[in-house]
Amino acid sequence: MKTILVKATSKDINEDDMLLAGKIIKEGGLVAFPTETVYGLGGDALNSQSSKKIYAAKGRPSDNPLIVHISKWESMDLISRDIPKEAKILADAFWPGPLTMIVKKSDAVPTETTGGLDTVAIRMPDHPVALKFIESAGGYIAAPSANTSGKPSPTLASHVVDDMDGIIDMIIDGGEVGIGVESTIVDLTEGRPTILRPGYITEEMLERVLGPVDTDKTILDNNSGAKPKAPGMKYRHYAPKGDMMIIEGSQEEVVKAINDNVKASKEKGAKTGVLCTDETFDLIEADVKKSVGKREDEHEIARRLYRILREFDDENVTAIYSESFSSEGFGQAVMNRLMKAAGFNIRKL
Ligand code: AMP
Ligand code: MG
Numbered sequence: 001m002k003t004i005l006v007k008a009t010s011k012d013i014n015e016d017d018m019l020l021a022g023k024i025i026k027e028g029g030l031v032a033f034p035t036e037t038v039y040g041l042g043g044d045a046l047n048s049q050s051s052k053k054i055y056a057a058k059g060r061p062s063d064n065p066l067i068v069h070i071s072k073w074e075s076m077d078l079i080s081r082d083i084p085k086e087a088k089i090l091a092d093a094f095w096p097g098p099l100t101m102i103v104k105k106s107d108a109v110p111t112e113t114t115g116g117l118d119t120v121a122i123r124m125p126d127h128p129v130a131l132k133f134i135e136s137a138g139g140y141i142a143a144p145s146a147n148t149s150g151k152p153s154p155t156l157a158s159h160v161v162d163d164m165d166g167i168i169d170m171i172i173d174g175g176e177v178g179i180g181v182e183s184t185i186v187d188l189t190e191g192r193p194t195i196l197r198p199g200y201i202t203e204e205m206l207e208r209v210l211g212p213v214d215t216d217k218t219i220l221d222n223n224s225g226a227k228p229k230a231p232g233m234k235y236r237h238y239a240p241k242g243d244m245m246i247i248e249g250s251q252e253e254v255v256k257a258i259n260d261n262v263k264a265s266k267e268k269g270a271k272t273g274v275l276c277t278d279e280t281f282d283l284i285e286a287d288v289k290k291s292v293g294k295r296e297d298e299h300e301i302a303r304r305l306y307r308i309l310r311e312f313d314d315e316n317v318t319a320i321y322s323e324s325f326s327s328e329g330f331g332q333a334v335m336n337r338l339m340k341a342a343g344f345n346i347r348k349l
């Protein structure tokens with residue numbers, strides 16, 4: 001298949017390209033598009049065949065449900081039922097934005113889209129290109145991240161091209177995404193609202209409008225024996241090809257431990273990579289070292305994280321060592337993705 005590549009920025013959206021993208025979706029095809037979090041791989045959420053195609057294109061297990069993207073609140077009526085009052089409160093506060101809500105699904109949503117569940121994940125992205133595309137496609141776009149299953153999510157159109165060229169119908173290039181990690185997922189179907197996946201919208205931000213909110217215990221700990229409630233969170237994810245270890249401690253201890261580990265890995269023949277910060281960059285010795293930015297700037301760290309993990313792959317790094325970061329606030333989302341990338345392999349000094 002020849003994949004059509006078009007550009008669309010917030011300031012310059014070509015109507016004909018959007019019409020074509022919408023037509024492709026209505027005919028059952030797949031279009032990758034930019035959002036404020038990561039690139040999405042979109043298909044018609046109400047068409048079971050389209051959802052099947054999404055799983056096939058990504059190599060994604062079919063029990064891992066897709067997020068339905070909408071462009072206006074009224075679209076909730078067709079795809080959900082028994083909408084709890086919390087949903088409207090959250091939509092008023094955070095939509096369009098990086099928040100996905102789980103509610104009960106209506107019969108209009110095929111179980112292929114929801115991985116067999118009777119609930120559905122819904123989000124309204126805060127990106128003019130995404131909103132325009134969703135409208136043009138009829139209003140209901142099922143879209144997981146546009147990466148091959150298991151790989152880091154795409155934050156640049158070139159990442160989507162690497163994974164999906166020749167496999168999907170169209171890629172809309174909207175430049176680098178703003179946030180860089182996937183949306184916060186909050187479950188509204190059972191008792192107290194519960195965060196199943198951390199993201200830019202933090203527990204504190206949700207509590208300010210909702211009152212008490214819980215967080216799934218498995219987010220930063222895989223030893224609790226509990227099973228994550230978001231089916232997708234149980235898979236190894238966001239992962240580079242090389243073996244990865246996170247090292248946590250004081251800056252001085254971490255630099256020493258990373259350099260020692262790099263030396264040991266090199267002696268065993270590995271090509272080494274280090275994910276470090278502006279503060280430690282000059283102190284690290286490795287075949288490939290990459291700074292995610294300043295330690296305190298979790299927004300910059302989030303935006304650069306997946307891109308750097310993909311660059312380690314491009315440079316065939318086989319042993320990766322990473323610094324650890326604060327897990328306060330938005331840092332929880334960053335650490336959750338980093339821990340998953342490392343398969344929860346963390347050494348605390
Ligand atoms: P992705 O779109 O690739 O970011 O993945 C979507 C995430 O949303 C996965 O972790 C899914 O498990 C989760 N998800 C989607 N629908 C549901 C649902 N109905 N209940 C729980 N988690 C869901
Ligand atoms: Mg994903």
